[in-house]
Amino acid sequence: MPSLHNRRILLIDDTPSIHEDFRKILMPPVEQNPALDELESTLFGATAAPLAQPFELDSAYGGQEGLQQLCSAMQHDRPYALAFVDMRMPQGWDGAQTIEELWKVDPDLQVVVCTAYSDYSWEELLSRLKAHDRLLILKKPFDNIEVQQMANTLATKWDMARRANLKTIHLEQLVEQRNQALQLEIDERKQLQSQLIQSEKLASLGQMAAGVAHEINNPVGFVSSNLGTLDGYFKQLQRMLDAYQQAQEALPPGACIEQLNALRKDLDLDFLKEDIPILIRESKDGIARVTQIVKDLKNFSRVDNDENWQWANLQHGIDSTLNIVASELKHKADVIKHYQPLPDIECLASQINQVVMNLVINAAQAMGSERGTITLSNGVEGDQVWLEVADNGCGIAPHSLQKIFDPFFTTKPVGEGTGLGLSLSYGIVKKHHGEISVRSEVGTGTTFRVVLPIRQTAA
Numbered sequence: 533m534p535s536l537h538n539r540r541i542l543l544i545d546d547t548p549s550i551h552e553d554f555r556k557i558l559m560p561p562v563e564q565n566p567a568l569d570e571l572e573s574t575l576f577g578a579t580a581a582p583l584a585q586p587f588e589l590d591s592a593y594g595g596q597e598g599l600q601q602l603c604s605a606m607q608h609d610r611p612y613a614l615a616f617v618d619m620r621m622p623q624g625w626d627g628a629q630t631i632e633e634l635w636k637v638d639p640d641l642q643v644v645v646c647t648a649y650s651d652y653s654w655e656e657l658l659s660r661l662k663a664h665d666r667l668l669i670l671k672k673p674f675d676n677i678e679v680q681q682m683a684n685t686l687a688t689k690w691d692m693a694r695r696a697n698l699k700t701i702h703l704e705q706l707v708e709q710r711n712q713a714l715q716l717e718i719d720e721r722k723q724l725q726s727q728l729i730q731s732e733k734l735a736s737l738g739q740m741a742a743g744v745a746h747e748i749n750n751p752v753g754f755v756s757s758n759l760g761t762l763d764g765y766f767k768q769l770q771r772m773l774d775a776y777q778q779a780q781e782a783l784p785p786g787a788c789i790e791q792l793n794a795l796r797k798d799l800d801l802d803f804l805k806e807d808i809p810i811l812i813r814e815s816k817d818g819i820a821r822v823t824q825i826v827k828d829l830k831n832f833s834r835v836d837n838d839e840n841w842q843w844a845n846l847q848h849g850i851d852s853t854l855n856i857v858a859s860e861l862k863h864k865a866d867v868i869k870h871y872q873p874l875p876d877i878e879c880l881a882s883q884i885n886q887v888v889m890n891l892v893i894n895a896a897q898a899m900g901s902e903r904g905t906i907t908l909s910n911g912v913e914g915d916q917v918w919l920e921v922a923d924n925g926c927g928i929a930p931h932s933l934q935k936i937f938d939p940f941f942t943t944k945p946v947g948e949g950t951g952l953g954l955s956l957s958y959g960i961v962k963k964h965h966g967e968i969s970v971r972s973e974v975g976t977g978t979t980f981r982v983v984l985p986i987r988q989t990a991a
């Protein structure tokens with residue numbers, strides 16, 4: 533970075549004696565005076581420009597040569613504070629053209645026009661160069677003091693402009709930093725807002741689900757009980773039918789046996805006897821499934837009151853859950869455990885197990901034809917414990933990622949997934965004042981992370 537004190541001057545004049553004169557005026561031999569130096573640093577501090585700092589004068593004897601020197605100075609990041617330019621130079625560019633060319637390279641260059649007489653009037657020159665604030669005029673023959681004063685004034689002006697420029701850059705950097713901080717805050721707020729919307733959405737869906745579950749519960753109850761009764765009745769009917777059949781075999785030939793046999797064939801009685809129990813069993817399975825969904829919905833909407841808060845060990849819960857789902861996992865994935873010692877946590881243990889079960893089953897279901905790996909890790913962080921269930925399954929597409937906690941969102945075939953597992957889990961974790969989050973990449977795998985407080989303060 534160039535210094536804040538610039539005393540570099542470019543003199544462009546085709547008369548060699550002018551260069552001699554300028555050198556004498558602007559670069560007089562400096563006499564060392566330590567007392568003066570001390571006074572300067574007391575007055576202006578270490579960074580201030582010393583009062584008698586000498587000028588550095590570069591000479592060019594024509595416009596083109598001057599331009600070359602300016603270009604080289606700019607390339608080396610050593611700009612000139614000002615240039616004295618002779619107006620009348622018969623060989624090559626005249627003063628006006630030289631200044632135009634100089635300003636193409638350094639638009640901020642301050643220029644003093646040196647002129648005895650000119651082909652232009654001052655007004656013409658100003659209007660041609662359109663830069664009143666960077667142009668001064670010095671009439672020949674010039675006065676030494678005037679030259680010194682001009683050089684000093686313009687060099688000081690350059691220094692001040694540079695300082696102002698640096699200040700602006702500093703301010704811009706500050707503004708940029710503030711903007712970044714603000715942007716960060718806005719992003720955080722947006723995220724919070726979307727989390728809020730998600731939990732509100734789930735809360736209202738929960739209420740609706742509670743209503744639906746309540747309404748469905750009664751009919752499901754009597755259908756289920758009627759199916760049980762029907763099953764019993766049919767078994768009795770079947771016994772009766774068998775008895776009739778035996779009685780029929782004992783009848784003398786001719787006595788309506790033909791008729792009975794024809795009817796039996798017509799009604800396909802043998803098939804009915806086989807098929808009715810199957811239909812009843814399937815209906816019972818179906819109704820059991822509906823009962824389970826209603827139960828899940830109630831859980832999700834937290835209408836169940838049998839809440840038993842207790843201090844339980846998360847790892848024991850995970851292990852017993854793994855035992856329950858072992859048969860589901862057996863053919864799909866290996867389970868790796870990265871456990872750390874955990875303190876007991878205050879929780880609804882059976883519901884936490886439910887969460888673990890949903891996550892592990894989802895992980896197993898995400899595996900393709902190849903056997904995969906499910907990694908269970910946990911640990912403690914401050915007054916919270918965390919659990920991660922990671923799989924190397926199919927992953928979740930970005931557009932699904934926002935919906936996986938919504939009730940009934942499933943990508944599984946009809947009959948295989950109700951889409952309630954994660955929304956239930958979300959509700960349970962929230963009830964524990966915890967967080968559930970997910971990271972996933974299609975083709976690589978998915979990691980669910982559950983964070984739970986060790987102690988339920990408000991519970």
Ligand SMILES: Nc1ncnc2c1ncn2[C@@H]1O[C@H](COP(=O)(O)OP(=O)(O)OP(=O)(O)O)[C@@H](O)[C@H]1O
Binds near residue numbers: 926942949953978
């Ligand atoms: N580990 C995972 N890998 C890939 N996709 C997953 C994973 N976990 C959840 N998903 C996606 O999220 C959807 C919702 O999961 P959720 O557990 O809520 O319902 P489900 O598994 O489809 O049905 P249910 O759990 O009710 O039987 C799934 O259908 C699946 O698309």
Ligand SMILES: [Mg+2]
Binds near residue numbers: 890893894949952953
């Ligand atoms: Mg599931």
